[in-house]
Amino acid sequence: MSGILIVAEHTRGVLAEASLELIGAAQVAREKLGGPVKALVVGESAGDFAGALNRPGVEEILVAQSDNPHFDAAAMEEVILTAARVQQPALILIAHSASGGSFAAAVAVRLGSGFAADVTGIGFAENGLAVTRAGFGNKVNVELDFPGKAVVVLTVRGATFKAPEGAGNATITPLSVPLEGLAGRYRHVGFEEAPASDIDIGKAEFILSIGRGIQDEKNVPRFAELAKKLGATLGCSRPVADSGWLPKPHQVGLTGKVAGNCKFYLALGISGAVQHLHGMKHVETIIAVNTDANAPIFNVAAYGVPMDVFAFADALERCAGTP
Numbered sequence: 001m002s003g004i005l006i007v008a009e010h011t012r013g014v015l016a017e018a019s020l021e022l023i024g025a026a027q028v029a030r031e032k033l034g035g036p037v038k039a040l041v042v043g044e045s046a047g048d049f050a051g052a053l054n055r056p057g058v059e060e061i062l063v064a065q066s067d068n069p070h071f072d073a074a075a076m077e078e079v080i081l082t083a084a085r086v087q088q089p090a091l092i093l094i095a096h097s098a099s100g101g102s103f104a105a106a107v108a109v110r111l112g113s114g115f116a117a118d119v120t121g122i123g124f125a126e127n128g129l130a131v132t133r134a135g136f137g138n139k140v141n142v143e144l145d146f147p148g149k150a151v152v153v154l155t156v157r158g159a160t161f162k163a164p165e166g167a168g169n170a171t172i173t174p175l176s177v178p179l180e181g182l183a184g185r186y187r188h189v190g191f192e193e194a195p196a197s198d199i200d201i202g203k204a205e206f207i208l209s210i211g212r213g214i215q216d217e218k219n220v221p222r223f224a225e226l227a228k229k230l231g232a233t234l235g236c237s238r239p240v241a242d243s244g245w246l247p248k249p250h251q252v253g254l255t256g257k258v259a260g261n262c263k264f265y266l267a268l269g270i271s272g273a274v275q276h277l278h279g280m281k282h283v284e285t286i287i288a289v290n291t292d293a294n295a296p297i298f299n300v301a302a303y304g305v306p307m308d309v310f311a312f313a314d315a316l317e318r319c320a321g322t323p
């Protein structure tokens, strides 16, 4: 067993960013585990994604064509098992997504491999591969190793590893897997669009995010106006969305959106619960404003401002109003 197999994910003609992040994760793992790194893509239009997957560090792209235009967890499971038997990778990386979650554990069981879900760190210990994932409702970090396992399957949390930039020089190899016997195990019912929203937390580069510290719904327009003046996208913590102060697409975090493209995150009156940090702790520059100097948000902030959000907003409004 050697090398790393990453499993690409796509929906309605769009390759998931998580697939490219898996290439970044594979680059970290290969430092100790060795290569080659191969990408596997499955589907009716699988070949269309080979170009996008051809990033630096990928040696080979395995393209498994299927007749089904929709995602099919049974087909994914079967193709990955075939690829694993032929290619014999030591590590299989799958996105920690709704799709990935529908087949990853089954693949691990059928391979008799080690398994960890929602992995946020890849390292090495005495027994070989050692990974980090959150435990006890995201309250602690758990480190896992896989003694005696020749192969390990991991689902990797989004926005954790950086996708490599540029083009690679991977070869493209068709992979033929008979899937007829699986027909009917899964049935595609339809796509349901998320309610339309004019904001996209995942794409925003500058987010001004408000938490329960703003105290009342009536204060939301003031911060919305400030975000607009500063050219920021308005984000929020879950209690703000749950209370209906802002629509759900504004929510950052585990059950909201990951601020995957954000370079600058201004957290106003947010305590920094692990579920919120999940969506933003990777951001390069975080400024946190909170009256509680011991608030956990300050552990991830580049700049901590232990003061009242309203006084902070007064000062920013004065700056933003200055031509």
Ligand SMILES: Cc1cc2nc3c(=O)[nH]c(=O)nc-3n(C[C@H](O)[C@H](O)[C@H](O)COP(=O)(O)OP(=O)(O)OC[C@H]3O[C@@H](n4cnc5c(N)ncnc54)[C@H](O)[C@@H]3O)c2cc1C
Binding pocket: 137, 210, 211, 212, 213, 214, 236, 237, 238, 239, 240, 251, 252, 253, 254, 255, 256, 257, 268, 269, 270, 271, 272, 273, 274, 275, 276, 289, 290, 291, 292, 295, 307, 308, 309, 310
């Ligand atoms: C399964 C699960 C999933 C979850 N998913 C998410 C998620 O996706 N996103 C998310 O955000 N949360 C999520 N949560 C909730 C999370 O655990 C926290 O409850 C939430 O993030 C807290 O939001 P908050 O920081 O706005 O509020 P609080 O924790 O109440 O913090 C408010 C902060 O404001 C400060 N403050 C108060 N007044 C002022 C003032 N005048 N000036 C400055 N600071 C002030 C306080 O010191 C405090 O630190 C989830 C929880 C669970 C169990």
